[in-house]
Amino acid sequence: MTEHLAATLPGLAPEAALAALRAAAAPYDAPCREVPGGLAVEIWGGEVRLALTGGAPALAVFAPDMRILFVLQDALGSVFEAAGCAPVWDRVDEGALAPGLALMRVVSVRQVSPGFRRVRLAGPEAARFGAQGLHFRLLLPPAGQPPEWPRIDAKGRTRWPEGAAALHRPVYTVRALDGAAGWIEFDIFVHEGGGATEWSAGVQAGAEVGVMGPGGGWVPAAGHVTLIGDETALPAIARILSLLPAGVQGSAHVAVAAEDLPDLPRPDGMALHRVEGRCALVPALEAVEVPAVDRFVWFAAEKRLAEAARKVLRARGLGKSEMMAAGYWAAEGEV
Numbered sequence: 079m080t081e082h083l084a085a086t087l088p089g090l091a092p093e094a095a096l097a098a099l100r101a102a103a104a105p106y107d108a109p110c111r112e113v114p115g116g117l118a119v120e121i122w123g124g125e126v127r128l129a130l131t132g133g134a135p136a137l138a139v140f141a142p143d144m145r146i147l148f149v150l151q152d153a154l155g156s157v158f159e160a161a162g163c164a165p166v167w168d169r170v171d172e173g174a175l176a177p178g179l180a181l182m183r184v185v186s187v188r189q190v191s192p193g194f195r196r197v198r199l200a201g202p203e204a205a206r207f208g209a210q211g212l213h214f215r216l217l218l219p220p221a222g223q224p225p226e227w228p229r230i231d232a233k234g235r236t237r238w239p240e241g242a243a244a245l246h247r248p249v250y251t252v253r254a255l256d257g258a259a260g261w262i263e264f265d266i267f268v269h270e271g272g273g274a275t276e277w278s279a280g281v282q283a284g285a286e287v288g289v290m291g292p293g294g295g296w297v298p299a300a301g302h303v304t305l306i307g308d309e310t311a312l313p314a315i316a317r318i319l320s321l322l323p324a325g326v327q328g329s330a331h332v333a334v335a336a337e338d339l340p341d342l343p344r345p346d347g348m349a350l351h352r353v354e355g356r357c358a359l360v361p362a363l364e365a366v367e368v369p370a371v372d373r374f375v376w377f378a379a380e381k382r383l384a385e386a387a388r389k390v391l392r393a394r395g396l397g398k399s400e401m402m403a404a405g406y407w408a409a410e411g412e413v
């Protein structure tokens with residue numbers, strides 16, 4: 079690990095510092111180990127060490143790159159501010175763009191099928207969106223206004239533009255990229271009332287957007303893989319299928335219109351099925367056969383369907399490391 083930051087936590091009791099760090103690590107299942115005089119937490123490829131000997135509790139943060147380092151600084155600021163103490167850092171890049179934020183230009187928008195628009199963005203940081211995470215947050219400034227981008231403040235926290243300058247921030251999936259040529263592509267499922275749908279209908283080549291990430295999981299690592307999802311998951315399913323190693327067995331099931339589902343490149347052992355309607359996704363999950371070991375089941379769709387899928391997966395005996403069920407959007411009415 080090459081990058082490093084340090085901070086003190088003035089006025090915070092050692093037990094409170096320990097409890098705050100343990101509680102913050104829990105939702106990520108981040109491994110915690112007791113070390114002489116403190117605690118070490120492994121997270122996002124980096125490590126946070128809390129030292130409780132001597133004066134005020136102190137933090138040492140190690141990360142594989144600057145992006146993860148400053149993401150950790152922001153997250154730890156939030157954790158300890160909630161515990162009543164603002165960390166005092168040895169270094170703050172005040173005024174810099176928020177960690178992980180790349181500014182890119184729109185190259186093209188084209189309708190690739192009746193339900194999907196493909197957007198190509200170009201920028202010098204394109205290559206880093208091809209590893210460590212499949213997804214990113216698209217930052218769209220309000221129409222007709224010069225963009226104001228999130229930046230690091232004096233405390234090392236990310237400050238987002240607010241009010242009339244607030245950004246629209248939907249999450250998308252990298253569908254394809256060429257790091258050497260400096261572009262990424264993503265597919266927007268066109269739906270009524272969508273801010274990104276509306277943006278993609280009117281945006282001109284050359285417009286500047288923010289792209290924050292990557293994050294949100296990678297290709298499942300198992301000998302047998304099942305992928306199930308709705309239209310919003312199709313780009314992720316397509317990308318995962320293209321990245322799975324040759325010998326993997328399993329199947330993909332997508333609830334999407336027939337004309338929106340091309341014959342996706344995939345390993346010979348992966349079958350591809352179209353599912354008729356989103357409501358058939360959970361029954362498809364209930365029916366699919368999965369082996370007892372060396373398996374991964376991946377499900378992404380509307381939030382309530384994902385909740386139902388999680389219950390099915392638990393009832394079928396899959397452990398946390400063998401499954402993912404993610405809500406990709408929230409329907410206001412019926413799914």
Ligand SMILES: Cc1cc2nc3c(=O)[nH]c(=O)nc-3n(C[C@H](O)[C@H](O)[C@H](O)COP(=O)(O)OP(=O)(O)OC[C@H]3O[C@@H](n4cnc5c(N)ncnc54)[C@H](O)[C@@H]3O)c2cc1C
Binds near residue numbers: 248269309311408
């Ligand atoms: C990890 C992850 C990866 C994702 N990848 C993709 C991707 O590659 N391509 C993609 O198209 N989407 C993807 N999504 C889903 C996308 O982020 C949401 O659909 C998001 O709401 C789209 O923003 P918007 O500006 O179009 O709509 P918003 O302005 O956020 O929402 C406006 C209205 O549209 C409704 N709405 C939102 N999504 C849908 C939908 N799919 N169908 C019908 N109504 C909807 C909302 O309920 C709301 O009423 C992903 C989500 C996650 C969490």
